[in-house]
Amino acid sequence: MPLDFKISTQSETGGRRAQLVLPHQTVETPVFMPVGTAGTVKAVPQNILEDLGAQIILGNTYHLYLRPGHEPIRRMGGLHRFISWPRAMLTDSGGFQVFSLSELRKVTDEGVRFRSHLDGSSHFFTPEHSMDVQIALGADIAMAFDECTEYPADRTRAEESLRLTMAWARRSLDHHTAHRHEVPWDEEQGCRTQCLFGIVQGGMYPDLRKESAERLVEMNFDGYAIGGLSVGEPRDLTLEMISEVLPLLPKDKPRYVMGVGYPDEIEQYARMGVDMMDCVLPTRAARHGLLFTSEGRLNIKGKRYAEDQGPPDPACDCMVCRRYSRAYLRHLMHSGEALSATLNSIHNLAYYLGIMKRVRATCGGADAR
């Protein structure tokens, strides 16, 4: 059963408004997905995420595999039930975290051996194992196991990395196709099951990106992601890679750019035709006191806000901006209070989700055809 993705309007700049029908939620795209690394969008209760209009959140396979483990989660009915999140979820493949967080990793064609960043224990991840873990977690969307090419990488390194990622994509797809029906869901989800997205890599080499995209499309995934961006490269290079790859991907399937970005970036990419994005930035920046507002970035720690009774963002009607002042948020941050991360994160997520809402509205408006 192919993934149900209904495009309703398309703008001249390539942006499109669509509905992505997933087992747990029909997601209106373009969509921003808050990151819930260890089964929680840090510091934000699930009911508030619902109130904010979050339609789909991420879980990190690497973190959840290490703690509490995918088998306990499977036995408890899957990640949705474990964290009490009834809407859609996506799990990454664990590849990115294995390469960025773990120690002493050894990569072979077969897979990756690594040590846990938590307790130093040794683990071996293969594409097949990543699929098994993701099926046990049971998100609506799983991701192929890939190697995220570091930046900068010379051409030989990027070619070798791509070769590995393409072989792993094939193995991910084969294993997932054979086992996707084993997700730990209830009957109520009907016949729809977990879908799998392939990930375009290729470093910053347009021809490698092209090769990657074409080979993945040949394999026929449910959707396609562009990975290996926001890894330290200048922003015009990010944009170039996205511009190169987007036209190569099927128009009738969702396109997902992983791990980006700043507010103006997610708006820009959405208007170019990117349907899905995720980023830790709104929540991570929030914990450091950086708020995104209609007036630009605001560092709430600033002395100038000590007696500022205005809301964080005068143009925002989120539950934080309706109730709390800049002075209070500054005080919470300076006092190291837990409420600081919660309130700052809620506002930043509201801001990000609001951008996508506006893009969706205007995709069907003035610039739509």
Added chain:
Amino acid sequence: MPLDFKISTQSETGGRRAQLVLPHQTVETPVFMPVGTAGTVKAVPQNILEDLGAQIILGNTYHLYLRPGHEPIRRMGGLHRFISWPRAMLTDSGGFQVFSLSELRKVTDEGVRFRSHLDGSSHFFTPEHSMDVQIALGADIAMAFDECTEYPADRTRAEESLRLTMAWARRSLDHHTAHRHEVPWDEEQGCRTQCLFGIVQGGMYPDLRKESAERLVEMNFDGYAIGGLSVGEPRDLTLEMISEVLPLLPKDKPRYVMGVGYPDEIEQYARMGVDMMDCVLPTRAARHGLLFTSEGRLNIKGKRYAEDQGPPDPACDCMVCRRYSRAYLRHLMHSGEALSATLNSIHNLAYYLGIMKRVRATCGGADAR
């Protein structure tokens, strides 16, 4: 204008149900007051405190004086407005924290010199200064500046400490009476203004407690607190002191036992006629993974909860117990996630507030006369 305190029912055990009409909220007593040390009940957003039915919360004068300072708070319209809490508030006098948190303190008849636990800066607190700070904060109820007698304290020490506390009570009352109208409230609060409670001390010596109570009642405060308990003494001594003092306090004014206690204690004292209590226990224990439930105390870190899909407390209908499992709360705690403190605190507060609600209901029920 005397404090408006309407007793509606009284039980044979001495417990009474009443309404305490404060400028920002009519408080149904007996009441438990969550502690909001630095202008936030740790990890719990204000709207959730409202949903939980919290009628009055505490602020700590010592903490708020040091950061952000009472003058900025006064300029911003007072503590209610600063933290966006429209219901009732009480501030302690700062005395307890000066004695428990600060360094290098030097006590004279005039007041206390101490060093901030934050930056080592030197400060001098007198009863008059404590009143000025509390009036600037503008809670509904202020507390007289006292010395909290440590435990154990020999008789000479307890006598000397009491002498100081009684002299400071007189000075607190005189200064507060002269300046209470300077609270930074809006017109909308009408003619009602901040009230002041005296604090009974005397260590664990019944005759000193008696002397303290009688002298305070003579001074005519708006309400009376019993301080210097839960400082390490055995529980039967706490109970003995409360039993000694309660009959000495005016029946028509609110009685407040400070800093207690465990769930069964707050129920017991409420049924004896204590109208108000506060304690950091529900929130502090929550941050350490200790949940209070109808089945007893539950340490959520326990291995036995790893796959326990039941709610924290099967008899509780709080937003945490309705939505999340023990297994998920355990996972959040083990993962060091901020949501852990938030959800655990919400449940524990719901449990404490629920006890008082039940006591209020039964004060007018079977055992009422």
